[in-house]
Amino acid sequence: MLRDKSLIPLSHQHQHALALCVRLDRAIQAGEVDLEAWQAEIVQMVDQEIAVHFAAEEKTIFPAAARFGELQVLVQELCAEHAVLRDLFARAASGALDSTGLRSLAEVLSGHIRKEERQLFEGMQGRMTPDELAAMGALLERDLARASDACILPTEATRLRPKT
Numbered sequence: 001m002l003r004d005k006s007l008i009p010l011s012h013q014h015q016h017a018l019a020l021c022v023r024l025d026r027a028i029q030a031g032e033v034d035l036e037a038w039q040a041e042i043v044q045m046v047d048q049e050i051a052v053h054f055a056a057e058e059k060t061i062f063p064a065a066a067r068f069g070e071l072q073v074l075v076q077e078l079c080a081e082h083a084v085l086r087d088l089f090a091r092a093a094s095g096a097l098d099s100t101g102l103r104s105l106a107e108v109l110s111g112h113i114r115k116e117e118r119q120l121f122e123g124m125q126g127r128m129t130p131d132e133l134a135a136m137g138a139l140l141e142r143d144l145a146r147a148s149d150a151c152i153l154p155t156e157a158t159r160l161r162p163k164t
Helices: 008-030 035-066 070-093 099-127 130-146
Strands: none
Touching: 008 035, 008 099, 008 130, 035 070, 035 099, 035 130, 070 099
């Protein structure tokens, strides 16, 4: 099913986070993990995009979906995953993630995103009217106004250094 235009801004942000997960997974597999740089990049992405993204989902998307009995358990699961991810992000902010923690963050985040895209968004699009989706999209646009609409580029502090 094509993504409804009201959900596209969230899907774009999902693509940014999935790209981070893929790059992180590749670095871990290659054994080239600069813990400090990766944690700085994660913190930057959380600050610039993910925190606002989570807030928009919790304020607008999840309540809209929870109106449908078939989606209520899914919404509860996604809220619980937000809590787990926030804990992982806080650990990254304090520099407390090791390679195993980084791998866990990438796995949980990518699984969470796929669940939202494949189950939540598809379920909402199948149940909501075009007018309901448009109204939700207008609220979502307001909620996401604080997030950066540009791809996050590594800064000097987050640029990965080659293994020596």
